[in-house]
Amino acid sequence: MNNILKVENLTKKFKKKNFFSSDSEEVIAADSVNFSVEQGKILAIAGQSGSGKSTIAKLILRAIKPDSGKIFYKQKEIKDNSDELKKFRMKCQMVYQDPYDSINPRMTVLDIVNEPLEIHNLGTKKERKQKVIETLQMVKLEPAEEISKKHPHMLSGGQRQRVVIARAIVVQPEIIIADEPVSMLDVSIRAEILELMKEIQNKNNISMIYITHDLATAKHFADDILILNSGKVVESGSIKQILSNPTDSYTKALISAISEPDPNNLYKEKKISV
Numbered sequence: 001m002n003n004i005l006k007v008e009n010l011t012k013k014f015k016k017k018n019f020f021s022s023d024s025e026e027v028i029a030a031d032s033v034n035f036s037v038e039q040g041k042i043l044a045i046a047g048q049s050g051s052g053k054s055t056i057a058k059l060i061l062r063a064i065k066p067d068s069g070k071i072f073y074k075q076k077e078i079k080d081n082s083d084e085l086k087k088f089r090m091k092c093q094m095v096y097q098d099p100y101d102s103i104n105p106r107m108t109v110l111d112i113v114n115e116p117l118e119i120h121n122l123g124t125k126k127e128r129k130q131k132v133i134e135t136l137q138m139v140k141l142e143p144a145e146e147i148s149k150k151h152p153h154m155l156s157g158g159q160r161q162r163v164v165i166a167r168a169i170v171v172q173p174e175i176i177i178a179d180e181p182v183s184m185l186d187v188s189i190r191a192e193i194l195e196l197m198k199e200i201q202n203k204n205n206i207s208m209i210y211i212t213h214d215l216a217t218a219k220h221f222a223d224d225i226l227i228l229n230s231g232k233v234v235e236s237g238s239i240k241q242i243l244s245n246p247t248d249s250y251t252k253a254l255i256s257a258i259s260e261p262d263p264n265n266l267y268k269e270k271k272i273s274v
């Protein structure tokens, strides 16, 4: 198999201060984590809150430094301050959980989606605007011209998350890390946002890490899955295999916690083939 991203023995500890004393407690947020993402596939990273999912995303993007471990993009190690890291930061984009947190409320949609193009110095001003409009159409924010002039507060939650997705895909990334991309959204629109992400992923052969605490959506969205518990990978493999035949008791507990809303029904209604 051809992996596009690989992490080896990724470890990160945090010191947590105790509010009532001078003691600090150590938390192992990532404990010798190993996995790879296959080209064009979706890997789900699942685990309950605090299991270390976001820490892994931040480590991959070098938003925080690992205590130890290595990250490889197309078999090349990504080191600090390297040309590879610069290239990787364009090729690997993030979609965050909370569209309010991840977009600047004072900017227009045009400026928000244009920002990565400017940062990476791509195209002329006119070409960039054209690219932004095309990208807004790709995420089905139409009429794109009109929406591009709006500010985030004038949009619905689902539309804002489409803006976040547009900003991630405008630089034509090869990898997208989506950290609980629908968990802040209204239940009724989660399926359509996931459907859009899957469609974009599929059309453009993007590889993806889908971070979630919700195995029900992972089941319909991902090819492979990795289950995290207290920073440790407790199980990994193809999604069908793991969810139909879990061996770890934590995975079993997560599966039995699959509850409402049943995305099976949402998917069936919209006739999404998965």
Ligand SMILES: Nc1ncnc2c1ncn2[C@@H]1O[C@H](COP(=O)(O)OP(=O)(O)O)[C@@H](O)[C@H]1O
Residues within 6 Å of the ligand: 014, 015, 016, 027, 028, 029, 047, 048, 049, 050, 051, 052, 053, 054, 055, 056
């Ligand atoms: N900057 C930080 N400082 C101290 N502890 C942190 C920090 N970031 C995360 N943690 C701790 O690391 C663990 C994993 O957190 P996180 O990766 O955010 O989990 P998840 O995304 O699965 O909810 C938690 O115990 C969390 O409190």
Ligand SMILES: [Mg+2]
Residues within 6 Å of the ligand: 053, 054, 055, 179
């Ligand atoms: Mg998180």
